[in-house]
Amino acid sequence: MNLIQALNWRYAAKRMNGQKVSQAKIDNILEATRLSASSMGLQPYSILVVEDENRRKEIQKVAYNQPQIVEASHLLIFAAWDNITEAQINEYINNTIETRGVTPESLADFKNSLLNIANGNTPEQNYQWAARQAYIAFGTAIAAAATEEVDATPMEGFNAAALDELLNLKEKGLRSVTLLPLGYRDAEKDWLVSQKKVRREKADLFLEVV
């Protein structure tokens, strides 16, 4: 399936059937997500991968008991950095030095511009920016799951503070932003499976600037 076919095939499954997704498909979805575009390349987020069913039952309780969280095979939790620190910027710069074989001096201006942005913002502003970056990865993961013919249900509806507490995210410098259960639709139990996709018309969504 090409990307457009995959995006037409996908929908936000309301019920899943418990079938396991192969490790090869999970690996492909994670790799596409890892390759996502990110402003200045920083990737200011982590993605938690939850396969353990008991853990997912705990998480379900702080997510309005949505059944897909347990009926899925894996649950991804997109969690943004709660701030952007000098240590995190240094880690990214060091990764760039190692990957590209360049000198620290050649990256000094770039590093300073990152530091200026991060230090010029409040932690909340840095978090909000990091959360937007996490949404780019989230969008990539949704598309990647579809190309693997794996169902994925994007979720914003959960108690983020309670989830952060449950998984000790605060001490990891993270705040949960979105959930993405990965699994297979339960075509018999899901009322949505037979419904047409609703999207804004091209002429409505896109505005030509002349």
Add this chain to the structure above:
Amino acid sequence: MNLIQALNWRYAAKRMNGQKVSQAKIDNILEATRLSASSMGLQPYSILVVEDENRRKEIQKVAYNQPQIVEASHLLIFAAWDNITEAQINEYINNTIETRGVTPESLADFKNSLLNIANGNTPEQNYQWAARQAYIAFGTAIAAAATEEVDATPMEGFNAAALDELLNLKEKGLRSVTLLPLGYRDAEKDWLVSQKKVRREKADLFLEVV
């Protein structure tokens, strides 16, 4: 190219060569973007498509003179709704009724939950939420361009207030969020073309929850 190959191929081109992207490829990128996932299906944003070169020269002036804006073939501007209004929710509900052939009564609870969310937020909160939704579409567009082997340079660096003023976005109920020039890399002029992609290692980016 599959999605992973496409994401490895892509990078944020710093220079483009002015070559036109075929209408078929533009249409595919826009169609994938239109099919993006969106919370509750609302798609609370518009995407402006700018092909006219003089317009792009004007826009470049409020975007730190980044050359890709003019060297690209097309410029996409992702602009989030500045609020979520009852009229917009009604339009979405009516689209759902028409697309799925269902009754207004069957959507009454869903409509009320949308209204409760929108009315419970300030306009700024609704805008921030709409902007995050726009980032999902932005992520999809970046991936879609790559699968078409079209270069795309995601940009957050521009004067959003000045761009909104230039394109009268305020009176359309929109606020610009991100830019995405679409075109072809200029391999001779772009220092970044030969540099390895830097991404966080799998073991660093993904945290297994046990």
